[in-house]
Amino acid sequence: MSLHYFPVFLNLSDLKVLVIGGGFVGTKRALKLSAYTPNVTVFSLEFSRELKESNLKLIKGDARDIKEDFLRQFDVIFLATGDPQLNRSICLMAKKLGKLCNDPNDPEISSFIMPIFYEDEDIGIAVTTYGKSSTVSKYVMEKIMENVLNDPTIKTYVELMYEIKQELKKKINDAAVRYTLYHEIFNDEKFENFIKNKDILNARSRAEEIVNERAGK
Numbered sequence: 221m222s223l224h225y226f227p228v229f230l231n232l233s234d235l236k237v238l239v240i241g242g243g244f245v246g247t248k249r250a251l252k253l254s255a256y257t258p259n260v261t262v263f264s265l266e267f268s269r270e271l272k273e274s275n276l277k278l279i280k281g282d283a284r285d286i287k288e289d290f291l292r293q294f295d296v297i298f299l300a301t302g303d304p305q306l307n308r309s310i311c312l313m314a315k316k317l318g319k320l321c322n323d324p325n326d327p328e329i330s331s332f333i334m335p336i337f338y339e340d341e342d343i344g345i346a347v348t349t350y351g352k353s354s355t356v357s358k359y360v361m362e363k364i365m366e367n368v369l370n371d372p373t374i375k376t377y378v379e380l381m382y383e384i385k386q387e388l389k390k391k392i393n394d395a396a397v398r399y400t401l402y403h404e405i406f407n408d409e410k411f412e413n414f415i416k417n418k419d420i421l422n423a424r425s426r427a428e429e430i431v432n433e434r435a436g437k
């Protein structure tokens with residue numbers, strides 16, 4: 221069952237999101253999603269206090285009356301009513317219209333699964349057990365984070381390798397040569413030691429040295 225979910229980081233900023241159900245799960249998801257797009261609408265019979273106090277667009281109504289034309293206005297649809305049969309039938313209707321849809325009760329129906337995730341400006345990490353156990357997913361994420369957050373060199377690597385990539389794109393036209401250089405720099409022992417000692421200036425110089433050696437060849 222796991223093999224048909226293709227992992228991506230989706231840019232939601234231009235997409236219109238609909239959450240159906242404004243209870244515990246719908247509230248958590250709508251609020252989380254609203255950090256990624258200004259276009260979040262919640263449709264529900266009743267809304268939690270957090271939703272009423274938020275500035276999200278709220279539409280009061282019975283989801284059993286939802287028709288295709290209503291769903292057509294949205295790109296991504298999250299079901300979160302307390303009625304699994306209703307979640308399922310609306311998700312199927314949305315998929316028939318070519319929409320991306322999430323049924324919190326059934327990953328087999330969903331176009332995508334909600335993973336547990338961590339993100340900052342340098343690194344994004346998402347974990348799922350394909351609906352088998354979000355408790356285990358949380359544990360896996362904690363294990364990964366212990367390693368990532370306890371290794372300050374990772375962020376230095378991301379920032380410096382990004383800087384190096386921008387430089388090489390300006391200097392070297394041949395992409396294959398650039399690719400070789402990224403690996404040579406990243407695997408270089410001196411470069412590694414400078415990074416470990418937080419000596420960014422010398423790490424940068426060492427990278428330049430490797431590039432110049434290659435240019436001289």
Ligand SMILES: C[C@@]1(CC(=O)O)C2=NC(=C\c3[nH]c(c(CCC(=O)O)c3CC(=O)O)Cc3[nH]c(c(CC(=O)O)c3CCC(=O)O)/C=C3\N/C(=C\2)[C@@H](CCC(=O)O)[C@]3(C)CC(=O)O)/[C@H]1CCC(=O)O
Pocket residue numbers: 248249322323324325326327330332333334335336337347348349350351352353354355357358
């Ligand atoms: C990551 C996270 C994202 C998010 O939901 O935003 C997420 N679940 C989280 C929390 C959470 N989940 C549950 C509880 C209450 C129990 C408890 O307290 O542990 C809590 C706690 C809480 O909500 O606070 C139980 C549960 N989960 C699902 C069902 C339905 C079912 O299995 O039938 C049931 C009811 C089972 C029953 O009735 O017994 C299903 C799904 N949950 C998923 C994701 C997807 C699979 C992800 C994966 O494989 O890892 C999937 C398929 C939904 C989807 O893809 O849309 C979020 C962050 C974790 C965190 O931060 O703690």
Ligand SMILES: NC(=O)c1ccc[n+]([C@@H]2O[C@H](COP(=O)([O-])OP(=O)(O)OC[C@H]3O[C@@H](n4cnc5c(N)ncnc54)[C@H](O)[C@@H]3O)[C@@H](O)[C@H]2O)c1
Pocket residue numbers: 240241242243244245246263264265266267268281282283284300301302303304306307324325
């Ligand atoms: N994190 C997860 O993935 C996770 C965790 C627990 C439960 N679930 C599932 O998510 C779903 C929602 O759970 P919850 O805890 O948020 O329930 P809840 O009872 O807190 O909220 C349900 C919401 O749906 C609305 N609603 C119910 N029937 C409706 C209808 N016909 N039309 C419009 N709105 C309607 C209610 O007004 C309410 O706001 C359940 O199916 C549950 O099994 C998912």
